[in-house]
Amino acid sequence: MVPAPARPPGDRVARAVAARCERCGTALGRYAPPGACPACRAGGAALTAPGPRLAPAVWLWSDPAAAAALSSRDLAVILRAYRAANSLSQEALAAILGYDKSYVAMIETRRRTPHDVAGRRHIARALGLPFHLFGVTDPDDADFAALVHFGDAVVRLAEIARQSGRAVEAVNELWPLAARLEARAAEGRLERETLSLLASARLALGVSLGTVLPEERMPGAAVWTGKALLLARRLDDPPFLAHTLRMHGNELRKAGRLPAAVARLEHAVAVSPDPAGQGSALALLARASGDAGLGETFDTAIHGCRRALESGAENGMLLNPFTLREIHARGLLALDRPGDALRVLHTGGAGDPAAPQWQVIADVTTGEVLAAAGERDGSAEALSAAIATAEQRRLPHQLQRAIRAARRGGLASVSDAGLAALRRLRVLLAPAA
Structure with a gap:
């Protein structure tokens, strides 16, 4: 389904032998290990990212000033920026590197510059920074660069698959990509652009899991969208932040955390930079507030959705007549207004669903x-x-x-x-x- 970088012939042969899930027969993505597909494994236990939390070095990339210092590839500038971002003294940094404090001071003032490959790899590894910043390579760099090159396409095509009713395929494509990015991030070796890809992969995986998981596993989907929100708040990308708030709020609702869901969705309404995004947030807010028994909030959100549709802001899966009729009827029923819900269902002109689910x-x-x-x-x-x-x-x-x-x-x-x-x-x- 999704293009992947070329692999050695022997590897392609090995993948061809185990190209389908042993349980459901679904085709496995090229990055997926053989055996049960991620969607089948998620049915028994929610998928979790490997390794520890994101290394502190990753957060350097979320700060534009620090990112600029790192992209300069100037070792003196990088060390000073790293110390500032992590509140380290020269002595503390020297201890991390296993150097004498005076040697760190000389590097920062450009009186000494390590030129040997081993020395630069040592600094990159110790600080958890991408090797290429120091003009050296890592054996994993080429393979990872190929994965990143196709990463945006993986996320986009997985989203198309989910929206067309093939959420299992979406999970199976997204999980291997997210796992590789998470492992790299745990080492602190993601740049700002790749950090954005990780955020998108986390979000898309969480939403896809929220489609295929049973109710008792829904918190696992909310964990992934919450991890995406953690990044989105640092990336200075308002449309992506608003989208992430919408999706995380909806997964929280499905996980039964209604007050948190309503709060995230109200925030999404407030920060959405365009009418279509705001209308989508209002649609999800209507659903969450109906489930939470918040009648006034529900009525206001439904009214806002109708205004958005009348203004021509129809937007895909969430803001369209068919979806709005379902959300309206379901909320009215949750608010113990079955007669009103029945009248809404009997209203014509809703059209066709935007997606099979x-x-x-x-x-x-x-x-x-x-x-x-x-x-x-x-x-x-x-x-x-x-x-x-x-x-x-x-x-x-x-x-x-x-x-x-x-x-x-x-x-x-x-x-x-x-x-x-x-x-x-x-x-x-x-x-x-």
Whole structure:
């Protein structure tokens, strides 16, 4: 699905042998290790990044002044900037490097300059900085540079896959990229541009996991979008910050952390630099505030969404008539206003869903509303359709919603069908023995 850098012939042969997941048969990305695909492994335990937290050196790249010093490739400037960013004395830096304080002072004043490759590699390794800043190479640099070269394409194409209903493929492409970037970041060896790629990969992976994980694993998706927000707050990119706040707020909602979700989404509304982004934030705020029982906030957000649509700010998956009708009806039902929810569902002109998973989401909501209104046959039909498509698309969260709705509506046969589908999915997603 996603282009990848060329690999040695022997490696291509090895990858061809194990090109599919051993559990579900999904094609593995070129960066993925053989065995169970990341999406199947995530069904048993949320994916976590390898290694420790980001090394302090990474944060140098998030500060424009420090980044400028590092990009100068001037060793004296770099050492002074590194000490300033980390509040280190020359003596403390000398201890890290294993040098005498006087030698560090001479490097910083350009009276001495290490020219040997071993010395420069030692400084880069000790400070956790990219080797190329010091005019030397690392054996891993070429392979990593190739991965980064295609990284933006991986993220973009994975997002297209998720939005077209192939979230499993999106996870399987994004996880190996994110894992490599996380490992590099744990060593402190990411530049500012690559740090932006890591933030995008974290966010896209979190949102994709939020599509394919069951409810009990949803906090794992929110962890990834939260890790993206940690970076977004430092990158001086307002549109990306607003987008990250929207997505993190939505994953928090799905994880049941409603007050935090509402707070993030209200922040997203406030900082979104364009009407489409603000309208998308309002749509997600309406959903979270409805779930949280905040009627006034819900009504205000829905009104804002309608204004945005009337102004022509329609935006993809979140801000369109079909999605807004589902969000409006679902929120009204959560606020114990089933009659109003039914009237919203009967409103025509909603058009088609922006993505296949939204049809499943809408079918579950329709089933819930019809069950609350006592329309058992219509509810059973909508929930049965949702169950069939949710199993096909590997959407356990929507299966769980459908099962609850069927139980509340007294639809035992539909509930049983949902449980059977969920069991089949759990077997598929269970960790390999």
